[in-house]
Amino acid sequence: MVDHARVLVLGDGDLSFSAALHESAPDLRMVATTFESREELLRRYACAHEHIAALEEAGAIVLHEVDATRLQTFSGGDGTFQRIIFNFPYQAFGGIKGLRRLLGQFFEGARLLLSLDGCIEVALCAGQGGTSLDGARGWAGSWRVPLLAARAQLALICVEPWVPPKAHRFHYRPMREPGNKDSFGGGGGKAFPTDGALLHRLRHCPRPQLAPRGTRAEALYGTLYGQRLQAAAQALTMNLPEAQWQSETPLPSFPGLAGSRSPSLRHREEKGLLGQPPYRKLSVPCTEGALVDAVAGMAKIPAEQLRWVADQGQRCLEVLVQRPDFTPCFPATIRVPKEDWLRLCWCEDSAVEVSERGMEFDLEVLAMLQLNFRDRRQLALRPPLAMCQCLFFHDLRVVGEVAETKIMDIIYQVCGPEILLEAFELEEVDGVPEGQRHWRLFFASVASALDEQTAYGAYQAVREAVRAAEMTLC
Incomplete structure (x- = not known):
């Protein structure tokens, strides 16, 4: 918590939370508010007078009749706030x-009142948020926090257990009032539970833009990206003292994407989908088992997450990587994989020892392992990153014979890496009608507030580009 930070607390019932927070952190410059008028508050809560007196004596500002849904008209002090807190928002009507x-x-x-480095904190009962940490309640019955936040240009960067301030004043009496009913059970009169409650922390992140035509990856991926790849290469060779890198690391003309259908190096080169990936050839004077141990030691992962496979004349070492905690913002008819086997290194398949043939390494995957990243795009970014990314998909349908390379090039050039997670062609087993070609586009942003309108706009831009290339859309 930042010393002397300006904090706005909304809808605090009897103000016991604000009083406890100020007691535990006296340096805060607090504005505590209630939805009720002062007269109604004092009539409803016998202890409210004590909390008001303690806050005002400590220099806090106490305001009443503040509607958290109309903060555009809020005038509670000059400037912005480093923290805006809204605990367990609820209304008894509207479902x-x-x-x-x-x-x-x-x-x-709230976004309009937030400072550039500020955050919004919303505490919700377990299951309400709609994130991967909310359990089995599901997206359909949740409050859909990541999507609602993205629409307001906010990104969810942290979800953690809600811990009330440790002060003797805090008892959260409003949670036990008859009017505050469980939003799970409607009007049954049951006090809604705070056990297992989750705190959702959000920051302002502008919506992403489509990639300008002709933008090269060198402009999108800067110095930090190269430094992280170099550090990963050095970390591996520390576990293999006699190993040597045989070539430099070229920046890609378009960065790779993380996903279960990410193409291998050979597929990239043959199809021209992603340009030249960042890789180096490593001369490794050791056995394949020793190489697995070195990678596992560098990344601090169990050896069971690494496997050797044969694919199209190549001997490949793949690593099991967990996918980001996506929040699929669509009906759950499409299963989103929770993990991917990504290709870490490869060589021509033969009986020759690794030391004689060398291995080609994808340094992006190596750096992901070292940094515990789940998405290649994180390699160019600094925290904070979106924790539960909103995930959208659209299907591109084209009639007749078209070149796969041309379609994929249009998709990547139009969308850019900030919006596009991955794209791939559907197979006949996916129900593609005869005479048609279908591509599935998944949209998710690591560092921006991607909502459904922005994702749909990217999809429409791809359609326009395909149409401009004189291909026929379904």
């Missing part, structure tokens, strides 16, 4: 759609 509308309106207004 799940009303609750989502409440949260969405709060996000829209």
